[in-house]
Amino acid sequence: DIVMTQSPDSLAVSLGERATINCKSSQSVLYSSKNKDYLAWYQQKPGQPPKLLIYWASTRESGVPDRFSGSGSGTDFTLTISSLQAEDVAVYYCQQYYRTPYTFGQGTKLEIK
């Protein structure tokens, strides 16, 4: 199985500041022939299902604010929130959909400092 490891486990950032969450996969999730990384980021708020933010490592889902961005390739990925808003408090998960079992990171809890 591909193991997804996120860092840090929790993060406190001041409003308006940048938040950065890292995700590392135990194997590359880059599908070379398609030049696509099979990596997604989700946001989950308490009592709600996850919400897709980013797919193909860096493509923002429709309706997601542009302060959210994804980067990286191969085995190392980053989710960046450029200017933290109060409504961004949530747990964030990375996920690989390169190979089953599709696996998620353990989650990063983002709070306001």
Next chain:
Amino acid sequence: EMQLVESGGGLIQPGGSLRLSCVASGFRFSDNWIHWVRQAPGEGLVWVSHISRDGSITDYADSVKGRFTISRDNAKNTLYLQMNSLRVEDTAVYYCTRDQPGDPNAFDIWGQGTMVTVSS
């Protein structure tokens, strides 16, 4: 509005069986691979199973293989998860979620989930 609505959860004793359902609306159900993902209380997300557009291909996490069966009825826009030989560790919220259209892809629509509690 594109929507997935799960049902069928509840309290069940270890060793028992339960069937979850997930009804889709607002999109062409038969166009998408569909998945079950679960989340134990206070824990992270775990992929459980998926099924292809026509139901001919299925796959499972090792933890449920041989006990859970995924199926779909495209005429009824409904996904199922038959869960047998339930264990305490199967306790979780079960979400159904769809692949974005196309290749293996991220999960863009999620249901609200249905809670399964396995306890004596």
